[in-house]
Amino acid sequence: MINPVQVVIGTAGHIDHGKTSIVKALTGTDTDHLKEEKNRGMTIDIGFAYFNDKITIIDVPGHEKFIKNMVAGISTIHIALIVVSADDGLMPQTHEHIEILHLLNIEHAIVVLSKIDKVENSIIELVESEIRDRIKSTNFCNSKILKTSTKNGIGINSLKNEIINLSGEIKKLEDRSIFYMPIDRVFSKKGFGTIVTGTVLSGELINNSEVDVFSGKNPAIVRSMQTHGKETSIIKIGDRAAINLSNINQSDLKRGSVVVEINKIKPTSKVIANIKMVNIDDWKIKDKQLVHIHIGTSRVVAKVITYGKKILPGQSANVLLDFNHRIAPMCDQRFIVRSISPMQTIAGGKILDNNPRYKKNELKKNIHQIHTDRSKRFFQRITMNWKKPLSALQWSEVFNVSKDEIEKWMNVHRMLKVNEKIFTLEVLEMSKDEVLGKVEDFHKKNKYKKYISKEELLGSIGFDKIWFEYVIDNMKSDVITNDAGYSLINNKINLSDEDSSIAKEIEYSLLEAKFDLLSSLKVYSRDQKKALNILYLLKESENIIQIDSDLWMHTDNYKILKKKLILHFKEYPNLSVPEFKKIISVTRKNAIPILEFCDKIKFTTRVDNYRIEGEKLNA
DSSP states (O other): OOOSSOEEEEEEOOTTSSHHHHHHHHHSOOOOOSHHHHHHTSOOSOEEEEEETTEEEEEOOOSGGGHHHHHHHHTTOSEEEEEEETTTOSOHHHHHHHHHHHHTTOOEEEEEEEOGGGSOHHHHHHHHHHHHHHHTTSTTTTOEEEEOBTTTTBTHHHHHHHHHHHHHTOOOOOOOSSOEEEEEEEEEETTTEEEEEEEOOBSEEETTOEEEEETOSSOEEEEEEEETTEEESEEETTOEEEEEEESSOGGGOOBTBEEEETTSOOOEEEEEEEEEEOSOTTOOBOTTEEEEEEETTEEEEEEEEOTTOOBOTTOEEEEEEEEEEEEOOOTTOEEEEEESSSOOEEEEEEEEESSOOOOHHHHHHHGGGOOSSHHHHHHHHHHHTTTSOOOHHHHHHHHTSOHHHHHHHHHHTTOEEETTEEEOHHHHHHHHHHHHHHHHHHHHHOTTOSOBOHHHHHHHHTOOHHHHHHHHHTOTTTEEEETTEEEETTOOOOOOHHHHHHHHHHHHHHHHHTTSOBOHHHHOTTOHHHHHHHHHHHHHTTSEEEEETTEEEEHHHHHHHHHHHHHHHHHOSOBOHHHHHHHHTOOHHHHHHHHHHHHHTTSEEEETTEEEEOTTTTO
């Protein structure tokens, strides 16, 4: 059965157990390409060979010193080829490689028992039993164990058939709808320039696209591409690919860099992750401990912030990883944790948030509650982000998944969507309570003001503007809305006898002043703050008009002003400042703010040094 999905197989196992010989027997390719490898008879770096047009084999080193290369090689595989020599049995690197495969959540494996020509059947049976016992608690516990000998050709055809059969069962990887490819090799070729290779973990890429290449300084351009040694105009998820890049220096790139669809993922020095310790009694992780993190094809040093907690063998915990340099991982990408010294695999992990924006105290309080399941974590983020709901597209970028995946999660949690904003009924109720609380607080502190302005309310609660308008629209039974702002329906302003007397005094002063504008200090000099409060109250009841920041006019005089302007423009086409001063009998000091107010409310329109009739004068 030939699977339309590109399948990548990675070898694993102890040094000198025959991994490279097995790959050569399967493909005819010697993956030991470095001179040092030929001289030393061992694989140092990652090697690649094509089994057929749809299957690539990555050969990784087995020596403990090159474990970083091994992790880089198998981080992107679909099937593990675990090679164990019959004459040695399980060895230290075999155990560690099996642990790494399990921690990376590799689900498919074939165990190759090599060099069976060197031992008796009883030894072979003993090693088989040992292998079966070792993998029984892994994701690939039901893997087949095939006996082989490259010297005699025994079992190679059976192994080929099993590779084809198992490859046919590989399902297409989840496409996150963004192109993402960790780089495992960087080199240059005369006439081409910089070339990078890797396995595409998500999305697709076409020629001439612009991409981010971290840690490159600028976006790069895709000049050409190959997959399985053939030129192609498009590469997609699952492909082993080589990309020829321009506008970038080879010296800026290395194994561990990533090629990403432009503007989709930002490099970061901090991530929130969940790590699970292996059951090794000698190891634990304590707060601020330094470790090696192997993620994708990169290795970085990180400080593990546990907020005082010790993570013991077999335990798991959410932590903040503080890297020694920036990387660009995807959410839910898996990684390996190895100790600094002696170097040993001590944990596996998964990225929960690749762009954390928590305040320090918030993170310390909430980090251990962050869910490892993506769908449940999405529900948590919706609830946390209640003041500024995001759209499905925005959430897809946060979680590095497709918009369709976000909509599946929405259905699971019965979420709602209005104006593209995703929310829950709980979030809506929280938002309504917040608005009620702020308006109530405003009324308590401002007993003379009937309405809180939209700008003041929106600024105090910090809502997204679109979300704010939706919440307010769902509060008609609690909140009065008009041009002046917002007020609780049951809110009443009851002036004391003293305040009522002051209000009448202020009104009388403004009425008598006619078009001579008065400030709060002039209308009631004994208490300017109280004067301002009562002025705003009179304004809300439409008894007075606010001409400027603290210049006021009585509404009856405002109506007279309007009539005078109507009469003037019936007789004359324009109005000068001297003419206006004469019409309302004021000095220039009062005429200018009144004219500017008339321009603002469109009673007049300024043209050079004159005014003409405005569109609202006769409305």
